[in-house]
Amino acid sequence: MKIIISNASSEPIYEQISRQVKTQIISGDLQEGDGLPSIRKLAKELYISVITTKRAYEELEKEGFIDTVGGKGTFVAVQNKELLREKKMKSIEDMMGKIVLEAHKLGVTHAELKEMLDILFDSKEN
Amino acid sequence: MSNTLEISNLSKNYGDFQLKDVSFTLPTGYIMGLIGPNGAGKTTVIKTIMNLVMKDKGEVQLFGKDHRDFEIEAKKRIGFVYDTPNYYEHLSLKRLKNVIAPFYDRWDENIFMDLVGRFEIPLNKPLKKFSKGMAMKSSIALALSHHAEFIVMDEPTSGLDPVVRREMLDFLRNLMEDEKKSILFSSHITTDIEQVADYITFMHKGKVVFSKTKDAVREQYALVKGGNELINEATKQHFVAVRTGAYGFEGLTDDVSQTKKILSNSAIYEKATLEDIMFFNNIKTKAEG
Structure with missing residues:
Protein backbone atom coordinates (compact mmCIF):
# COMPACT_ATOMS: atom_id res chain seq x y z
CA MET A 1 0.00 0.00 0.00
CA LYS A 2 1.22 3.44 -0.82
CA ILE A 3 -0.21 6.64 0.60
CA ILE A 4 1.15 10.12 0.07
CA ILE A 5 -0.35 12.91 2.11
CA SER A 6 -0.12 16.52 1.08
CA ASN A 7 -0.60 19.11 3.77
CA ALA A 8 -0.81 21.86 1.20
CA SER A 9 -3.73 20.30 -0.66
CA SER A 10 -7.20 21.67 -0.08
CA GLU A 11 -8.54 18.11 -0.13
CA PRO A 12 -9.11 16.99 3.48
CA ILE A 13 -6.54 14.45 4.65
CA TYR A 14 -9.08 11.73 5.37
CA GLU A 15 -10.29 12.06 1.78
CA GLN A 16 -6.74 11.83 0.47
CA ILE A 17 -6.35 8.54 2.30
CA SER A 18 -9.69 7.03 1.32
CA ARG A 19 -9.26 8.13 -2.29
CA GLN A 20 -5.79 6.59 -2.56
CA VAL A 21 -6.85 3.33 -0.95
CA LYS A 22 -9.86 3.18 -3.26
CA THR A 23 -7.70 3.78 -6.32
CA GLN A 24 -5.38 0.97 -5.28
CA ILE A 25 -8.28 -1.41 -4.72
CA ILE A 26 -9.80 -0.52 -8.07
CA SER A 27 -6.48 -0.89 -9.89
CA GLY A 28 -5.88 -4.22 -8.20
CA ASP A 29 -2.74 -3.16 -6.34
CA LEU A 30 -4.66 -4.04 -3.21
CA GLN A 31 -6.38 -7.41 -3.46
CA GLU A 32 -9.34 -8.89 -1.67
CA GLY A 33 -8.36 -10.04 1.78
CA ASP A 34 -5.18 -7.95 1.92
CA GLY A 35 -4.61 -6.58 5.41
CA LEU A 36 -4.56 -2.86 6.05
CA PRO A 37 -2.56 -1.31 8.90
CA SER A 38 -4.44 -0.49 12.11
CA ILE A 39 -5.69 3.08 12.42
CA ARG A 40 -3.08 3.78 15.10
CA LYS A 41 -0.26 2.34 13.06
CA LEU A 42 -1.30 4.25 9.95
CA ALA A 43 -1.67 7.49 11.92
CA LYS A 44 1.84 7.06 13.28
CA GLU A 45 3.33 6.29 9.87
CA LEU A 46 1.62 9.19 8.11
CA TYR A 47 2.23 11.68 10.93
CA ILE A 48 -1.44 12.45 11.27
CA SER A 49 -4.16 12.20 13.88
CA VAL A 50 -5.76 8.88 14.81
CA ILE A 51 -9.09 10.61 14.33
CA THR A 52 -8.26 11.31 10.70
CA THR A 53 -7.29 7.73 9.84
CA LYS A 54 -10.35 6.50 11.69
CA ARG A 55 -12.57 8.72 9.59
CA ALA A 56 -10.89 7.56 6.37
CA TYR A 57 -11.44 3.92 7.31
CA GLU A 58 -15.04 4.63 8.26
CA GLU A 59 -15.67 6.15 4.84
CA LEU A 60 -14.07 3.19 3.10
CA GLU A 61 -16.08 0.77 5.19
CA LYS A 62 -19.31 2.59 4.49
CA GLU A 63 -18.66 2.37 0.77
CA GLY A 64 -17.91 -1.33 1.08
CA PHE A 65 -14.23 -1.21 0.14
CA ILE A 66 -12.90 -2.59 3.40
CA ASP A 67 -14.09 -4.69 6.33
CA THR A 68 -13.02 -4.46 9.93
CA VAL A 69 -12.99 -7.75 11.77
CA GLY A 70 -13.05 -7.15 15.51
CA GLY A 71 -9.81 -8.22 17.13
CA LYS A 72 -8.21 -9.20 13.83
CA GLY A 73 -7.82 -6.02 11.87
CA THR A 74 -8.96 -4.35 8.70
CA PHE A 75 -9.03 -6.05 5.32
CA VAL A 76 -9.86 -5.25 1.73
CA ALA A 77 -13.45 -6.41 1.32
CA VAL A 78 -14.66 -8.88 -1.26
CA GLN A 79 -15.26 -6.67 -4.24
CA ASN A 80 -18.11 -6.89 -6.65
CA LYS A 81 -16.28 -6.83 -10.00
CA GLU A 82 -19.23 -5.38 -11.92
CA LEU A 83 -19.68 -2.70 -9.31
CA LEU A 84 -15.98 -1.84 -9.46
CA ARG A 85 -16.11 -1.47 -13.21
CA GLU A 86 -19.23 0.61 -12.81
CA LYS A 87 -17.40 2.88 -10.39
CA LYS A 88 -14.41 3.22 -12.70
CA MET A 89 -16.68 4.06 -15.60
CA LYS A 90 -18.38 6.63 -13.46
CA SER A 91 -15.10 8.33 -12.62
CA ILE A 92 -14.12 8.39 -16.31
CA GLU A 93 -17.49 9.89 -17.10
CA ASP A 94 -16.95 12.58 -14.47
CA MET A 95 -13.59 13.48 -15.95
CA MET A 96 -15.07 13.63 -19.43
CA GLY A 97 -17.77 15.91 -18.11
CA LYS A 98 -15.07 18.32 -17.02
CA ILE A 99 -13.35 18.10 -20.39
CA VAL A 100 -16.59 18.87 -22.22
CA LEU A 101 -17.19 21.82 -19.93
CA GLU A 102 -13.70 23.25 -20.55
CA ALA A 103 -13.99 22.61 -24.28
CA HIS A 104 -17.28 24.39 -24.36
CA LYS A 105 -15.79 27.42 -22.61
CA LEU A 106 -13.03 27.60 -25.24
CA GLY A 107 -15.44 27.06 -28.12
CA VAL A 108 -13.84 23.73 -29.09
CA THR A 109 -16.29 21.84 -31.29
CA HIS A 110 -17.52 18.30 -30.85
CA ALA A 111 -15.58 17.22 -33.94
CA GLU A 112 -12.36 18.83 -32.75
CA LEU A 113 -12.68 17.15 -29.39
CA LYS A 114 -13.30 13.78 -31.04
CA GLU A 115 -10.22 14.26 -33.15
CA MET A 116 -8.13 15.03 -30.06
CA LEU A 117 -9.46 11.87 -28.44
CA ASP A 118 -8.64 9.79 -31.51
CA ILE A 119 -5.08 11.07 -31.59
CA LEU A 120 -4.62 10.32 -27.90
CA PHE A 121 -6.08 6.83 -28.33
CA ASP A 122 -3.78 6.11 -31.29
CA SER A 123 -0.66 7.26 -29.54
CA LYS A 124 -1.56 5.09 -26.55
CA GLU A 125 -2.03 2.01 -28.73
CA ASN A 126 1.19 2.42 -30.67
CA MET B 1 -15.26 5.46 24.99
CA ARG B 218 -9.28 22.60 10.05
CA GLU B 219 -12.63 22.32 8.35
CA GLN B 220 -14.37 25.04 10.28
CA TYR B 221 -11.87 27.87 10.01
CA ALA B 222 -10.46 29.51 6.93
CA LEU B 223 -8.41 32.54 6.12
CA VAL B 224 -10.26 34.72 3.64
CA LYS B 225 -8.62 37.37 1.48
CA GLY B 226 -10.13 39.71 -1.02
CA GLY B 227 -10.87 43.27 -2.09
CA ASN B 228 -12.01 45.76 0.53
CA GLU B 229 -15.31 46.27 -1.31
CA LEU B 230 -16.43 42.89 0.04
CA ILE B 231 -16.25 44.07 3.62
CA ASN B 232 -19.14 45.98 5.14
CA GLU B 233 -21.05 45.87 8.43
CA ALA B 234 -23.18 42.96 7.24
CA THR B 235 -20.45 40.74 5.83
CA LYS B 236 -18.18 41.48 8.79
CA GLN B 237 -20.57 39.50 10.99
CA HIS B 238 -19.35 36.32 9.35
CA PHE B 239 -15.79 36.78 10.50
CA VAL B 240 -14.05 36.24 13.80
CA ALA B 241 -12.07 39.35 12.93
CA VAL B 242 -11.01 41.22 9.84
CA ARG B 243 -8.13 43.53 9.16
CA THR B 244 -8.19 45.72 6.14
CA GLY B 245 -5.20 47.15 4.35
CA ALA B 246 -4.71 49.53 1.48
CA TYR B 247 -5.05 46.84 -1.19
CA GLY B 248 -7.41 44.34 0.37
CA PHE B 249 -8.58 42.60 3.51
CA GLU B 250 -7.66 39.47 5.38
CA GLY B 251 -10.06 37.83 7.80
CA LEU B 252 -10.70 34.67 9.73
CA THR B 253 -14.03 32.92 9.37
CA ASP B 254 -15.27 30.15 11.66
CA ASP B 255 -17.96 29.11 9.23
CA VAL B 256 -16.36 28.56 5.83
CA SER B 257 -19.41 27.30 3.97
CA GLN B 258 -21.56 30.24 5.09
CA THR B 259 -18.87 32.77 4.20
CA LYS B 260 -18.44 31.20 0.79
CA LYS B 261 -22.15 31.57 0.14
CA ILE B 262 -22.06 35.25 0.99
CA LEU B 263 -18.82 36.31 -0.66
CA SER B 264 -19.03 33.67 -3.40
CA ASN B 265 -15.91 33.28 -5.48
CA SER B 266 -14.76 36.85 -5.33
CA ALA B 267 -12.55 36.04 -2.34
CA ILE B 268 -9.63 33.67 -1.84
CA TYR B 269 -9.90 30.96 0.80
CA GLU B 270 -6.85 29.52 2.47
CA LYS B 271 -6.38 27.04 5.26
CA ALA B 272 -6.12 28.79 8.59
CA THR B 273 -3.22 27.73 10.76
CA LEU B 274 -3.59 27.60 14.53
CA GLU B 275 -1.45 30.69 14.60
CA ASP B 276 -3.95 32.52 12.38
CA ILE B 277 -6.75 31.40 14.65
CA MET B 278 -4.94 32.62 17.74
CA PHE B 279 -4.00 35.89 16.11
CA PHE B 280 -7.49 36.82 14.91
CA ASN B 281 -9.12 35.76 18.16
CA ASN B 282 -6.77 38.15 19.85
CA ILE B 283 -7.85 40.98 17.55
CA LYS B 284 -11.45 40.12 18.35
CA THR B 285 -10.98 40.27 22.12
CA LYS B 286 -9.11 43.54 21.80
CA ALA B 287 -11.95 45.02 19.75
CA GLU B 288 -14.46 43.91 22.34
CA GLY B 289 -12.39 45.60 24.98
Missing part, protein backbone atom coordinates in the same frame (compact mmCIF):
# COMPACT_ATOMS: atom_id res chain seq x y z
CA SER B 2 -13.90 6.36 28.41
CA ASN B 3 -12.36 9.67 29.30
CA THR B 4 -8.96 10.15 30.84
CA LEU B 5 -9.67 13.72 31.79
CA GLU B 6 -12.91 15.58 32.29
CA ILE B 7 -12.94 19.20 33.39
CA SER B 8 -16.22 20.97 33.97
CA ASN B 9 -16.85 24.59 34.88
CA LEU B 10 -13.48 25.06 36.45
CA SER B 11 -12.96 28.53 37.88
CA LYS B 12 -10.14 30.15 39.74
CA ASN B 13 -9.75 33.77 40.73
CA TYR B 14 -6.30 35.25 41.22
CA GLY B 15 -7.55 38.82 41.28
CA ASP B 16 -5.69 40.05 38.23
CA PHE B 17 -6.27 36.80 36.40
CA GLN B 18 -9.27 34.48 36.31
CA LEU B 19 -10.04 31.08 34.90
CA LYS B 20 -13.67 31.24 33.90
CA ASP B 21 -15.85 28.16 33.46
CA VAL B 22 -13.21 26.04 31.82
CA SER B 23 -14.64 22.78 30.50
CA PHE B 24 -13.13 20.17 28.20
CA THR B 25 -12.77 16.41 27.90
CA LEU B 26 -9.91 14.22 26.74
CA PRO B 27 -11.00 10.73 25.65
CA THR B 28 -8.62 7.88 26.40
CA GLY B 29 -6.17 7.10 23.63
CA TYR B 30 -5.70 10.57 22.21
CA ILE B 31 -3.34 13.55 22.30
CA MET B 32 -4.75 16.92 23.23
CA GLY B 33 -2.88 20.13 22.61
CA LEU B 34 -3.63 23.04 24.88
CA ILE B 35 -2.85 26.26 23.06
CA GLY B 36 -3.19 29.93 23.74
CA PRO B 37 -1.05 33.04 24.06
CA ASN B 38 1.06 33.61 27.15
CA GLY B 39 -1.19 34.29 30.10
CA ALA B 40 -4.18 32.42 28.65
CA GLY B 41 -4.35 30.12 31.67
CA LYS B 42 -2.80 26.95 30.25
CA THR B 43 -0.40 26.39 33.10
CA THR B 44 -3.05 27.21 35.71
CA VAL B 45 -5.32 24.55 34.23
CA ILE B 46 -2.52 21.99 34.26
CA LYS B 47 -1.55 22.85 37.81
CA THR B 48 -5.18 22.53 38.87
CA ILE B 49 -5.41 19.09 37.30
CA MET B 50 -2.33 18.08 39.29
CA ASN B 51 -3.87 19.71 42.39
CA LEU B 52 -0.90 22.04 42.73
CA VAL B 53 -3.32 24.95 42.60
CA MET B 54 -6.59 24.96 44.54
CA LYS B 55 -9.61 25.49 42.35
CA ASP B 56 -12.42 27.81 43.48
CA LYS B 57 -15.18 26.03 41.66
CA GLY B 58 -15.83 23.21 39.21
CA GLU B 59 -14.91 19.59 38.79
CA VAL B 60 -11.86 17.72 37.57
CA GLN B 61 -12.08 14.00 36.97
CA LEU B 62 -9.07 11.83 36.23
CA PHE B 63 -9.76 8.30 34.96
CA GLY B 64 -13.39 8.88 35.89
CA LYS B 65 -12.74 9.83 39.51
CA ASP B 66 -12.42 13.10 41.39
CA HIS B 67 -8.82 14.34 41.16
CA ARG B 68 -8.59 15.20 44.85
CA ASP B 69 -10.48 12.33 46.45
CA PHE B 70 -8.34 9.87 44.52
CA GLU B 71 -5.23 11.99 44.18
CA ILE B 72 -2.60 9.40 45.05
CA GLU B 73 -4.20 6.70 42.97
CA ALA B 74 -4.46 9.04 39.98
CA LYS B 75 -0.94 10.41 40.28
CA LYS B 76 0.56 6.94 40.13
CA ARG B 77 -0.98 6.68 36.69
CA ILE B 78 0.21 10.11 35.52
CA GLY B 79 3.55 11.15 34.12
CA PHE B 80 4.08 14.87 34.65
CA VAL B 81 6.62 16.94 32.76
CA TYR B 82 7.12 20.48 34.06
CA ASP B 83 7.95 23.43 31.89
CA THR B 84 11.05 24.37 33.81
CA PRO B 85 12.87 21.25 34.90
CA ASN B 86 13.24 21.98 38.58
CA TYR B 87 15.89 19.59 39.69
CA TYR B 88 18.29 19.10 42.46
CA GLU B 89 20.82 20.47 40.08
CA HIS B 90 23.93 19.12 41.69
CA LEU B 91 22.71 15.53 41.33
CA SER B 92 23.36 13.29 38.38
CA LEU B 93 20.39 11.80 36.57
CA LYS B 94 21.20 8.44 38.08
CA ARG B 95 21.00 9.77 41.61
CA LEU B 96 17.88 11.80 40.92
CA LYS B 97 16.26 8.68 39.53
CA ASN B 98 17.11 6.86 42.77
CA VAL B 99 15.26 9.59 44.66
CA ILE B 100 12.17 9.50 42.47
CA ALA B 101 11.79 5.80 41.65
CA PRO B 102 10.74 4.58 45.13
CA PHE B 103 7.63 6.77 44.99
CA TYR B 104 6.16 4.59 42.26
CA ASP B 105 5.24 0.96 42.80
CA ARG B 106 5.22 0.43 39.06
CA TRP B 107 8.64 1.98 38.38
CA ASP B 108 10.28 0.08 35.54
CA GLU B 109 14.05 0.27 35.46
CA ASN B 110 14.17 -1.31 31.99
CA ILE B 111 12.03 1.42 30.45
CA PHE B 112 14.11 4.09 32.14
CA MET B 113 17.39 2.65 30.91
CA ASP B 114 15.92 2.22 27.44
CA LEU B 115 14.85 5.87 27.31
CA VAL B 116 18.20 7.06 28.66
CA GLY B 117 19.89 5.05 25.95
CA ARG B 118 17.58 6.19 23.22
CA PHE B 119 17.82 9.85 24.21
CA GLU B 120 21.59 9.49 24.75
CA ILE B 121 21.44 11.14 28.16
CA PRO B 122 24.59 10.89 30.27
CA LEU B 123 23.75 9.24 33.61
CA ASN B 124 26.62 10.47 35.73
CA LYS B 125 26.96 14.09 34.69
CA PRO B 126 25.55 16.70 37.10
CA LEU B 127 22.21 18.02 35.85
CA LYS B 128 23.29 21.65 36.01
CA LYS B 129 25.62 20.94 33.10
CA PHE B 130 22.80 19.67 30.91
CA SER B 131 21.59 21.54 27.85
CA LYS B 132 17.90 22.43 27.68
CA GLY B 133 17.24 19.55 25.34
CA MET B 134 19.02 17.12 27.65
CA ALA B 135 17.12 18.42 30.67
CA MET B 136 13.79 18.06 28.88
CA LYS B 137 14.65 14.56 27.73
CA SER B 138 15.60 13.68 31.31
CA SER B 139 12.26 14.98 32.57
CA ILE B 140 10.50 12.87 30.04
CA ALA B 141 12.51 9.76 30.86
CA LEU B 142 11.70 10.25 34.55
CA ALA B 143 8.02 10.87 33.82
CA LEU B 144 7.52 7.90 31.56
CA SER B 145 9.22 5.11 33.45
CA HIS B 146 6.34 4.06 35.70
CA HIS B 147 3.86 2.91 33.05
CA ALA B 148 1.96 6.17 33.15
CA GLU B 149 -1.32 6.07 31.25
CA PHE B 150 -1.78 9.83 31.20
CA ILE B 151 1.11 12.07 30.29
CA VAL B 152 0.73 15.72 31.20
CA MET B 153 3.30 18.16 29.87
CA ASP B 154 3.54 21.86 30.34
CA GLU B 155 5.38 23.47 27.42
CA PRO B 156 7.58 20.44 26.78
CA THR B 157 8.94 21.73 23.49
CA SER B 158 9.63 25.38 24.20
CA GLY B 159 13.31 26.18 24.31
CA LEU B 160 14.26 23.10 22.33
CA ASP B 161 15.94 23.25 18.96
CA PRO B 162 13.93 22.04 15.93
CA VAL B 163 15.71 18.70 15.68
CA VAL B 164 15.14 17.74 19.30
CA ARG B 165 11.55 18.99 19.07
CA ARG B 166 10.86 16.80 16.10
CA GLU B 167 12.40 13.83 17.93
CA MET B 168 10.20 14.54 20.92
CA LEU B 169 7.05 14.77 18.85
CA ASP B 170 7.87 11.53 17.05
CA PHE B 171 8.43 9.91 20.39
CA LEU B 172 5.04 11.06 21.65
CA ARG B 173 3.40 9.84 18.50
CA ASN B 174 4.99 6.43 18.94
CA LEU B 175 3.54 6.19 22.42
CA MET B 176 0.07 6.56 20.97
CA GLU B 177 0.21 3.20 19.27
CA ASP B 178 -0.91 2.02 22.70
CA GLU B 179 -4.57 2.99 22.72
CA LYS B 180 -4.77 3.16 26.51
CA LYS B 181 -2.42 6.12 26.74
CA SER B 182 -3.47 9.76 26.62
CA ILE B 183 -1.41 12.92 26.44
CA LEU B 184 -2.22 16.50 27.35
CA PHE B 185 0.39 19.03 26.39
CA SER B 186 0.40 22.75 26.40
CA SER B 187 2.42 24.85 24.04
CA HIS B 188 2.37 28.19 22.37
CA ILE B 189 4.34 26.65 19.52
CA THR B 190 1.25 25.94 17.50
CA THR B 191 3.00 24.00 14.76
CA ASP B 192 3.96 21.33 17.31
CA ILE B 193 0.33 20.93 18.24
CA GLU B 194 -0.71 20.91 14.60
CA GLN B 195 1.70 18.06 14.01
CA VAL B 196 0.69 15.66 16.75
CA ALA B 197 -2.58 16.55 18.43
CA ASP B 198 -5.88 14.76 17.87
CA TYR B 199 -7.80 17.32 19.90
CA ILE B 200 -7.13 21.01 20.28
CA THR B 201 -8.24 23.15 23.18
CA PHE B 202 -7.70 26.83 22.60
CA MET B 203 -7.66 29.10 25.63
CA HIS B 204 -7.70 32.85 25.67
CA LYS B 205 -7.82 35.14 28.72
CA GLY B 206 -8.82 32.35 31.09
CA LYS B 207 -11.60 31.00 28.91
CA VAL B 208 -11.88 28.10 26.51
CA VAL B 209 -12.53 29.45 23.02
CA PHE B 210 -12.97 25.96 21.60
CA SER B 211 -12.10 22.36 22.33
CA LYS B 212 -12.55 20.02 19.40
CA THR B 213 -10.80 17.61 17.05
CA LYS B 214 -8.02 18.98 14.90
CA ASP B 215 -9.91 17.95 11.78
CA ALA B 216 -12.98 19.87 12.89
CA VAL B 217 -10.86 22.97 13.48
